[in-house]
Amino acid sequence: MNLDFTYQNPTKVYFGKTALDNLSSEFVSCGDTIMLAYGKGAIKKSGLYDQIASILKKSGKNIVELSGIMANPTYEKVMEGAALVRENKVDLILAVGGGSVIDCAKAISVSAYCKGDAWTRYWLKFEPVDNEIIPVASILTLAGTGSEMNGGSVITNDDMKLKIGRVFPSNVNPKFSILNPEYTFTLPKYQMVSGIFDMMSHLMETYFSGEDDTTTDYMIEGVLRSIMSSAKIAVKDPKDYEARSNLMWSSTLAMNPIMGLSKTQDWEVHMIEHQLGAYTNCTHGMGLAAISFPYYRYIYQFGLDKFVRFAKQVWGVDETGKTKQDVALEGIDAMETFVKQCGIVTSLKELGATEEMLPLIANSTVLLGGYKVLTAEEVLEILKTAYAQA
Structure with a gap:
């Protein structure tokens, strides 16, 4: 190991068939308002949405929804989520889906209170994030990107025809991630x-x-x-x-x-x-x-x-x-x-x-x-x- 390094990974992982049982305990210290971010409805068909919504309601949380996150999340979608965060004073973004949903959630978390254009600052110029970051958590339904335990966020700017990945410092990592392999069974x-x-x-x-x-x-x-x-x-x-x-x-x-x-x-x-x-x-x-x-x-x-x-x-x-x-x-x-x-x-x-x-x-x-x-x-x-x- 000839190259020096510093390593820190703050993400807590709950893995296995009973992983979702830990969600309510995590909600105790995460604030009153949760943004539930997800894709185009697969979690509703599988029944996972209803399970999560029930836990949120029993935990007394206010739910703000951002649905329709696409396979290659766009900066336009990030801005839609950022506006919802500000308008509703969101305390935690709970991303339910695969890497695209989690990447989008992380992009929203660093962009919501960005001073200036987040795309230019954080994806083009790779400037350090100097504003408030909204915590992110994830419930994984598709294995592939590893976004559930890193600070990476790949976003597409349709207007510029640019797709750029940025690995943010570990404070942007999901605070916790729920990994139940059974949630991947229904994938095509x-x-x-x-x-x-x-x-x-x-x-x-x-x-x-x-x-x-x-x-x-x-x-x-x-x-x-x-x-x-x-x-x-x-x-x-x-x-x-x-x-x-x-x-x-x-x-x-x-x-x-x-x-x-x-x-x-x-x-x-x-x-x-x-x-x-x-x-x-x-x-x-x-x-x-x-x-x-x-x-x-x-x-x-x-x-x-x-x-x-x-x-x-x-x-x-x-x-x-x-x-x-x-x-x-x-x-x-x-x-x-x-x-x-x-x-x-x-x-x-x-x-x-x-x-x-x-x-x-x-x-x-x-x-x-x-x-x-x-x-x-x-x-x-x-x-x-x-x-x-x-």
Whole structure:
């Protein structure tokens, strides 16, 4: 662990079938007015909404609702929520849903009392938050982003065609998060497998960086193997509790800052996908999958030894009689085979991209990079390959 770090995670996690039983005790010290933030009605169909509303009423809370949070939350929606917070003097935002709902809640929490334009200050200029922050809590219904235990918030500005992620300090983390794997049982398969690749991508973004031998790398390899094993079971039986619980916790770990400690990190795949999402509004995990394979085949030689290690330790590739390049590429191939067996999309065409969009996406991508910092021209070549693949 050659890089110094400071680590703090204040989120309390209640995990398992009885996790919701802890909600009323948390409400004791959270103020009188709760904003209930959620998506487009899935929690009402499942009955979870009624359970939460009942607990809120028994706890004597005033309920303010923000519904209709979309899969890629917009700054316009954030401003709608911020106005509700101010008008109703909201004490806590309770986000019920997947990462998009939780991301939106965190964005509202830092934006409601922002002096000036929050988008410009907090997402474009990455200024420190110097205003009152409304506490956030979450009840997770979709595993993938890890937003339930971090300060991340990815928001889309439709007018500017920009999708930008910001990881705020730990004081923006949810104060508590309720994780019951059973809440993910009713998800469509498309959403489930998209979340699976999302969590894998979070791990790979930190893994594919540096040449040192860190404890973090061993942790990432172990969680990736757990995801692979549980994903195969969950695809066949979405109501297998052990598999879904393993995936839910793997997702939380994957985007918990602990999995990036003492790592330089990459995040180029995410930067490209964010702009893909800004133009297509595609499901995040699917966009990551479509970009990952041409991206990794493009940059693997710049971090060859780590890609060899990935192939051997995660995918069980036998290196006997093979070059390092052969082993590295076989690992990427094995991952692609696994992804397709899960039903994860790998084609930009299928995600709604057009050829005309590709240069716009490439030219608006924020270029970071781990083993290689790409140019806009190189991003465009990767996008063209992703567009042509099946």
